Amino acid sequence: MMTEGKTMGSDGKIALPKDTDGREIPLDVEFLYNAIGERVKPYSFTFTRYDGFGWEMNLVGAPTNLVYDPKSFYLTPPDSWEKLLDDLDNASKGGDNAECCYMSRDGIEVGEQCHGCRLYETEDDFTECSYLAYADIADRIRKLRSADE
Structure with a gap:
């Protein structure tokens, strides 16, 4: 079991990735938004078991060797x-x-x-x-x- 702040709950189940505001990101989400409000399309989500970073995300059109932390994105466009x-x-x-x-x-x-x-x-x-x-x-x-x- 992982400690508080990690992605695995006390019941042993993996929690969904979360956005910048702490909202759960459905794995079939069509689009997310970056900090300046641009739409990005997730290509894949990967759960990894190393300490501190649980979820990784690849974006459509991004170089294949780059992964992103879903917590850097928003489910809805950020306020301005x-x-x-x-x-x-x-x-x-x-x-x-x-x-x-x-x-x-x-x-x-x-x-x-x-x-x-x-x-x-x-x-x-x-x-x-x-x-x-x-x-x-x-x-x-x-x-x-x-x-x-």
Whole structure:
């Protein structure tokens, strides 16, 4: 059994590779995204049993002798200052539905705003979406600011 932070659980099963944000990467994923938001196509994933690095990934079009750590990639395009500004511009057009327009970056159209919305899926059913949207904006700013440092 491997120690904490490794890819094998206490039950002896191998965990899926994880992306930069710690989300599990399905082995049949079509595309991943690099740090600047470019789509990359995984060719193969390989689990290796040496200490500290469990999963390796080869990319379509990359030289065959290069392997990548899946933790260097994202399942969805990484956030950026431009995306945040676009989302805030959308919110400014929303009136009473500003939070819904802000969340449209996830492909959610006003009218179906609650089902599938990240704000709605929080564990706190009693907090208004506007408060959750402000918290989301602040969280994004903190993450982007720390990424810039």
